[in-house]
Amino acid sequence: MWLHVYSNSVDAKEHLAIVFGAHTRSRSLDAERPGETELDRMTRGAYVGRLYPGRTSSRVDQLKRAEHTEPAHGRPEPAALPLVRIHSECYTGETVWSARCDCGEQLDEAARLMADPTLSPAGGAIIYLRQEGRGIGLGEKLKAYNLQDLGNDTYEANILLRHPADARSYGLATAMLMDLGLGGERGIRLLTNNPDKVHAVEGPGREVVVRERVAMVPLAWKTGGAQGIKSEEVEKYLSTKIEKFKHMLDQKS
Numbered sequence: 745m746w747l748h749v750y751s752n753s754v755d756a757k758e759h760l761a762i763v764f765g766a767h768t769r770s771r772s773l774d775a776e777r778p779g780e781t782e783l784d785r786m787t788r789g790a791y792v793g794r795l796y797p798g799r800t801s802s803r804v805d806q807l808k809r810a811e812h813t814e815p816a817h818g819r820p821e822p823a824a825l826p827l828v829r830i831h832s833e834c835y836t837g838e839t840v841w842s843a844r845c846d847c848g849e850q851l852d853e854a855a856r857l858m859a860d861p862t863l864s865p866a867g868g869a870i871i872y873l874r875q876e877g878r879g880i881g882l883g884e885k886l887k888a889y890n891l892q893d894l895g896n897d898t899y900e901a902n903i904l905l906r907h908p909a910d911a912r913s914y915g916l917a918t919a920m921l922m923d924l925g926l927g928g929e930r931g932i933r934l935l936t937n938n939p940d941k942v943h944a945v946e947g948p949g950r951e952v953v954v955r956e957r958v959a960m961v962p963l964a965w966k967t968g969g970a971q972g973i974k975s976e977e978v979e980k981y982l983s984t985k986i987e988k989f990k991h992m993l994d995q996k997s
């Protein structure tokens with residue numbers, strides 16, 4: 745598993761690509777940068793294989809000679825398509841165990857699927873975008889939670905705060921997928937229930953092609969309540985996603 749950090753010219757945030765499997769590499773990371781030394785390359789993560797005390801080169805050829813191994817990106821690509829999840833930051837659900845949403849469960853489940861070579865032979869990538877609270881930020885999201893406690897749903901609460909119901913965009917995700925070599929005609933499988941994501945991530949010129957949409961069914965629904973997040977709030981949240989955000993999720997699944 746590799747973690748790539750992307751800076752960008754749209755916002756001041758560091759967005760992440762969490763990459764599973766040896767077939768996916770970042771073009772911008774591997775590219776030569778003027779004036780850099782081999783130590784610079786290894787320090788910023790532009791190397792192949794593993795680091796070890798005394799290693800002096802980031803290069804594939806030297807590694808091949810030294811270790812008699814095939815470089816990761818010299819292997820043939822598997823026939824299956826890589827699995828991708830575009831995930832938006834949720835501090836409350838992922839870090840402080842809020843029972844109001846299924847975000848933490850979705851992040852864990854995406855990683856589990858991508859890390860299992862029988863379920864995802866071509867590996868995959870989680871594009872982790874720093875769009876907390878559907879893009880309104882953590883402070884505003886906490887206000888939205890208070891409005892939800894006063895009887896509004898997650899959609900209405902954003903509107904009452906004079907925010908769009910969903911203020912996110914996915915241009916950075918498209919650019920990151922292209923940098924990871926996941927753009928183009930071959931296509932990806934996208935793990936989501938959100939119809940806006942499927943359309944938006946493909947980009948204006950269909951730079952990324954979604955060949956298959958893979959549903960994210962809540963674990964509690966799949967297991968009759970034996971696993972996954974269970975609460976009155978999360979059920980209400982999921983119903984609102986289906987009714988108002990038109991999420992492609994069958995309540996009976």
Ligand SMILES: Nc1nc2c(ncn2[C@@H]2O[C@H](COP(=O)(O)OP(=O)(O)OP(=O)(O)O)[C@@H](O)[C@H]2O)c(=O)[nH]1
Pocket residue numbers: 830831832833834835844845847850875876877878879880885888889898902935936937938941960985991
């Ligand atoms: N404003 C607001 N944001 C929320 C609330 N609950 C969760 N979120 C945010 O909603 C976003 C959830 O995003 P994703 O997990 O990418 O998914 P999604 O749009 O629901 O679609 P899927 O791909 O089907 O999961 C995150 O940014 C969360 O922080 C809420 O009640 N109010």
